[in-house]
Amino acid sequence: MASGVKPRVKVPKSASAGEAIVIKTLISHPMESGQRKDSNGNAIPRSIINRFTCEFNGQSVVDVTMEPAISTNPYFEFEATVPEAGDFVFTWYDDDGSVYNDTQSVAV
Amino acid sequence: MDFTRRETLALGGAAALTFVLPFRANAAVDDAIAEFTGGAALADAGVELTAPEIAENGNTVPIAVSAPGATAIMLLAAGNPTPGVATFNFGPLAASQSASTRMRLAGTQDVIAIAKLADGSFARSAKTVKVTIGGCGG
Numbered sequence: 580m581a582s583g584v585k586p587r588v589k590v591p592k593s594a595s596a597g598e599a600i601v602i603k604t605l606i607s608h609p610m611e612s613g614q615r616k617d618s619n620g621n622a623i624p625r626s627i628i629n630r631f632t633c634e635f636n637g638q639s640v641v642d643v644t645m646e647p648a649i650s651t652n653p654y655f656e657f658e659a660t661v662p663e664a665g666d667f668v669f670t671w672y673d674d675d676g677s678v679y680n681d682t683q684s685v686a687v
Numbered sequence: 688m689d690f691t692r693r694e695t696l697a698l699g700g701a702a703a704l705t706f707v708l709p710f711r712a713n714a715a716v717d718d719a720i721a722e723f724t725g726g727a728a729l730a731d732a733g734v735e736l737t738a739p740e741i742a743e744n745g746n747t748v749p750i751a752v753s754a755p756g757a758t759a760i761m762l763l764a765a766g767n768p769t770p771g772v773a774t775f776n777f778g779p780l781a782a783s784q785s786a787s788t789r790m791r792l793a794g795t796q797d798v799i800a801i802a803k804l805a806d807g808s809f810a811r812s813a814k815t816v817k818v819t820i821g822g823c824g825g
Contacts, residue, residue, distance in 0.1 A: 599782030599783065612791065634778075638778060639776075641776065641778060641786065642776040643775050643776070645773050646769060648767050648771065648790050649772065649773055649789070650746060650748075650822075651746065656788070657783075659780055
């Protein structure tokens with residue numbers, strides 16, 4: 580349904596053990612709220628990303644449930660603790676069942 | 688001052704609408720809060736909500752929430768067609784219980800943040816945001 584979905588994530592390349600780092604994520608997605616109408620007056624069906632998760636080596640950092648009130652190209656900024664070297668896995672879940680992934684490695 | 692039957696009906700209808708509409712919107716907000724808290728009492732301190740006083744474009748309103756020690760934060764927009772915005776669940780590796788995002792606002796309204804704190808209690812914070820151009824494609 581949604582085309583041209585592209586996740587972008589900004590994570591520092593390295594961190595010291597136990598350091599708190601700021602992570603910024605953005606994914607291009609129209610986030611059709613279901614409230615808008617097309618030129619013929621028909622409601623455009625809802626098509627959004629309804630969940631976003633960030634995990635580090637299998638442990639959850641943040642898990643966000645999203646509603647249609649989140650803007651186009653959903654953007655999130657949050658802080659994570661890095662206990663050891665590893666990978667951040669970012670996952671977005673679309674209404675249509677698609678799952679978008681991104682992975683970023685952090686060295687300690 | 689005499690009213691015709693038509694005028695009286697119109698007035699009555701308008702009055703009924705002004706009472707019913709805000710009540711319905713508030714009921715949806717109250718339902719969402721009750722579902723999240725399970726009816727628990729809400730403290731005033733413990734969650735901080737950062738939002739602009741005036742947002743020119745209701746399509747992307749930057750917003751930040753922070754609640755030290757919270758396990759989850761729910762964001763609500765009281766004046767949107769559906770009040771829910773997002774719920775942040777923080778895991779063990781979250782360095783701080785804060786996050787920022789961008790949201791849509793249909794018009795000038797209150798934005799509410801409810802945090803579920805680690806001890807099981809809840810905190811509430813609200814802020815009014817003036818919106819110049821609504822963000823629901825009206």
